[in-house]
Amino acid sequence: MKLYYAETMNSWKTCAVARLVGPDVSFRPINLKSGEQRCAEFLAINPNGKVPVLVDGDKTIWESNAIMCHLAIVAGSDLWPRDARQVEIVRWFGWAADHFCRFAGELYFEHVIRAEFDMGAPNPASVAEALGYVRHYSAILDTHLDGRSYLVGEALSLADFAVATILPWAEAAQIPLDEFPAVRRWHERLMELPAWRSPFPAQIEDA
Numbered sequence: 001m002k003l004y005y006a007e008t009m010n011s012w013k014t015c016a017v018a019r020l021v022g023p024d025v026s027f028r029p030i031n032l033k034s035g036e037q038r039c040a041e042f043l044a045i046n047p048n049g050k051v052p053v054l055v056d057g058d059k060t061i062w063e064s065n066a067i068m069c070h071l072a073i074v075a076g077s078d079l080w081p082r083d084a085r086q087v088e089i090v091r092w093f094g095w096a097a098d099h100f101c102r103f104a105g106e107l108y109f110e111h112v113i114r115a116e117f118d119m120g121a122p123n124p125a126s127v128a129e130a131l132g133y134v135r136h137y138s139a140i141l142d143t144h145l146d147g148r149s150y151l152v153g154e155a156l157s158l159a160d161f162a163v164a165t166i167l168p169w170a171e172a173a174q175i176p177l178d179e180f181p182a183v184r185r186w187h188e189r190l191m192e193l194p195a196w197r198s199p200f201p202a203q204i205e206d207a
Ligand SMILES: N[C@@H](CCC(=O)N[C@@H](CS)C(=O)NCC(=O)O)C(=O)O
Pocket: 006, 008, 009, 010, 011, 032, 037, 049, 050, 051, 052, 062, 063, 064, 065
């Protein structure tokens, strides 16, 4: 299998799962700064021009949550349990994409990506709006995590990774984690996992 990635939030969770469950994956960095994601060769595997993408034999899978599921299924990992907990996990996938990571991702864009890609200063109106939503959804997450170690049941699952994938940038993106102690504790617990803390391989081409 080959995982095309960049050192950004949606690749974080897929690279971490690849490292954690250990199927045979080679990592291929894509240089977003030079626009490699828009070259014809890359568009042929993902017409959206975005990372991550996983190629496994004749299967090409884009969308980070689908990639995590595929990696876990191939490895037979309980991160994607074979029972009704899948419904709960899919619920958190949707919640992360449409609510929490959507707005936390806007803070990440304003405070991290703009600087990295020379796109000018953060837009104060966008930051203020995103921050309001991030506080709203962080409060919901904090209530859910109060007294729990993980999002679904008693065990780590792909739901945790889907929602937490923005939090390694919490400080840089000015996500107010200190206001949400259960979220902070959960994020810190995940960061104790070496594969989660350091998901990206050295930038070595193994194409
Ligand atoms: N819904 C997609 C989002 C992928 C995405 O937005 N990737 C960003 C990096 S985190 C990207 O490739 N951006 C490059 C671009 O849009 O040109 C997923 O979860 O995989």
